[in-house]
Amino acid sequence: MTQSAARPNREAFGQPRGLWVLAGTELWDRISFHGMQAMLVLYMTGDLLIDKARVQGILGFASYRGMLDSLFGPLTDTALATQTFGLYLAFVTGLPLLGGWLGDRFLGRRLSVGLGAALMTAGHFALAFDKTFLIALVLLMSGAGLLRGNLSAQIKALYPDDDPREVNAFQYYYFAVNFGAFIAPIVSGAVAAVWGWHAGFGVAGFGMLIGLIVYLSGARDLPPEKLRDRTGARQARRPLSPDERRRVLGLFLIWPVGVAFWIAQAQIWNVYNLWLRDHVDMTVGSFAVPVPWMQSLDGLAPAVFTPVALWLWARQSARGTEPDEFTKIGQGMILFALSVALLATGPLFGDGRAPLWLPVLFHVLSNFGAVFVAPVLLALFATRAPEQWRGTLIGINALSISAASLISGRMGSLYETMTPTRFWLINAAICLAAALFILLARGFYRSVLRRQNAEDEMPLPPKEETAVIADN
Structure with a gap:
């Protein structure tokens, strides 16, 4: 102690x-x-x-x-x-x-x-x-x-x-x-x-x-x-073993998949608000629902859907059918991509404004997909990273949100140059392409990110390092 x-x-x-x-x-x-x-x-x-x-x-x-x-x-x-x-x-x-x-x-x-x-x-x-x-x-x-x-x-x-x-x-x-x-x-x-x-x-x-x-x-x-040594002296790190180097390489190779997911998610914090304002009927009877209220669904949904996902995986595990991490990520990103594509159907409604139930359905589907992606990616970095590099690699995983935010900001600046349908389909396509890629490359990722032995098993990420990253 x-x-x-x-x-x-x-x-x-x-x-x-x-x-x-x-x-x-x-x-x-x-x-x-x-x-x-x-x-x-x-x-x-x-x-x-x-x-x-x-x-x-x-x-x-x-x-x-x-x-x-x-x-x-x-x-x-x-x-x-x-x-x-x-x-x-x-x-x-x-x-x-x-x-x-x-x-x-x-x-x-x-x-x-x-x-x-x-x-x-x-x-x-x-x-x-x-x-x-x-x-x-x-x-x-x-x-x-x-x-x-x-x-x-x-x-x-x-x-x-x-x-x-x-x-x-x-x-x-x-x-x-x-x-x-x-x-x-x-x-x-x-x-x-x-x-x-x-x-x-x-x-x-x-x-x-x-x-x-x-x-x-x-x-x-x-x-x-207690502050760490300010002189810059560091505890010597042992060289990485071939197995550890392989896993570090695998984590860097899966990092772009996370970026693709966060590009689409970042648009929900950005351009999505403009789309709601301009293309959705935000009224319920005589009451006009404030546009920012829709973002509250993303705060509520994890509390609802995380237990559902855990129950589903436990049930599958008992039957011997639980998918591996890479399949879960691919499944979640497909569902997220389909939910983003749902936003592209707005113009199909007769008066040109989508009904309020459409974005509500989007939040339900996208958040259920997200619990298959973000926590699983974080767990991959936490469980596969070598001990002496774990904090650094978890930080690199967090930087996928920053990189995606820069890209989504640039994409958002082009929103006015295209129809909303095209804009949302492009975002859905990015997410879907990454989903198909990771599903097709599952064998490769299983190989490079396999654990060497039972001692590498780590059921939960190191909490003191991961709490800061949750829900950025």
């Missing part, structure tokens, strides 16, 4: 109080992040970029737009908004790797989380002013890197080695992640619909402020920390 004497031992509801501090902080982080995510493109295209006088008042905006125009050619306002979202999401999902390194080596995890939450709070409130729009995005991206790179990493230190409560601890933590993702678009979207976009961003800002207060007020219940 390591460091057990130094860990806080105050408990609440059978768990260390520090867990509820960390989960509460993460809850408010997700409320602020997902509220912002659901509104950003809609705000830019439907409000901020319409008034050219307002645009001219944004600090650094002319230079920013000039940079994008030089890279991609002249961009319309819609293309600029989708490209901006893609860049924002890429940094939000990529910077936690740098933030975790800074927390481990220099700042410490507590200071990193506190500083990150403060930066995110300032960023949300800066969105209330047109002039500081770009500054707000930089603050949000920087804060997310520091906070998410260090928050969940503190959970394991709350428990002695082999403490059975640790497994449930991460379930509680993930519940906070998903509940925040579910409630945020509903609250922020409703506030924005009644009082305007800036009020919606203000809700996100107050949410992050509450998260900061929760974290600081519960500091005494958090685990002590």
Whole structure:
């Protein structure tokens, strides 16, 4: 047992109080992040970029737009908004790797989380002013890197080695992640619909402020920390065996499959909101459903479909018919691709606007497919990576979301140049092609990613390393 004497031992509801501090902080982080995510493109295209006088008042905006125009050619306002979202999401999902390194080596995890939450709070409130729009995005991206790179990493230190409560601890933590993702678009979207976009961003800002207060007020219940050697001295790593090198190669070769999946998923956080606004009848009777509300389904669905998938696999395992990881990924991506293709059928409805049940059905199908893909890919990286490279390779898996966000942002900037049907079919085709590829290449992947012996078996990913990656 390591460091057990130094860990806080105050408990609440059978768990260390520090867990509820960390989960509460993460809850408010997700409320602020997902509220912002659901509104950003809609705000830019439907409000901020319409008034050219307002645009001219944004600090650094002319230079920013000039940079994008030089890279991609002249961009319309819609293309600029989708490209901006893609860049924002890429940094939000990529910077936690740098933030975790800074927390481990220099700042410490507590200071990193506190500083990150403060930066995110300032960023949300800066969105209330047109002039500081770009500054707000930089603050949000920087804060997310520091906070998410260090928050969940503190959970394991709350428990002695082999403490059975640790497994449930991460379930509680993930519940906070998903509940925040579910409630945020509903609250922020409703506030924005009644009082305007800036009020919606203000809700996100107050949410992050509450998260900061929760974290600081519960500091005494958090685990002590010890910075790693700042001199750069590292424990010598033994050379990789031929078997380990083979598996590392296999993980790099499966990485593009994950990128293809996240390209389609990233569009659901980006262009999908514009498609809902312009091509879906969002009314139920006389009530107009706020567009951001649809994003809440992606927060609710994992809690519903993950137990279903686990039950299905357990039933198949009992019959000796459970598919391997590569088949699961292929099956999930086929279902996800078909659900994206469903969006392309919108124009088939007589009045030109798809009924609300169509995107609801999309969320049901796509999220059931997603539970076959994202967690299984993460488990592959966690179980096949050599021990001394596990954290690095799990981080590389997380970078597939960042890479996909950059690509989806560029694709989103072309949305106006084609029909919605063509746009969604292209995204579906990318996902479907990757699905067919991995199914056809199953034999190869089984060979290069096979475990050498029973000691390599690892039923669950290393939780202290994977919690940060979940639901980016």
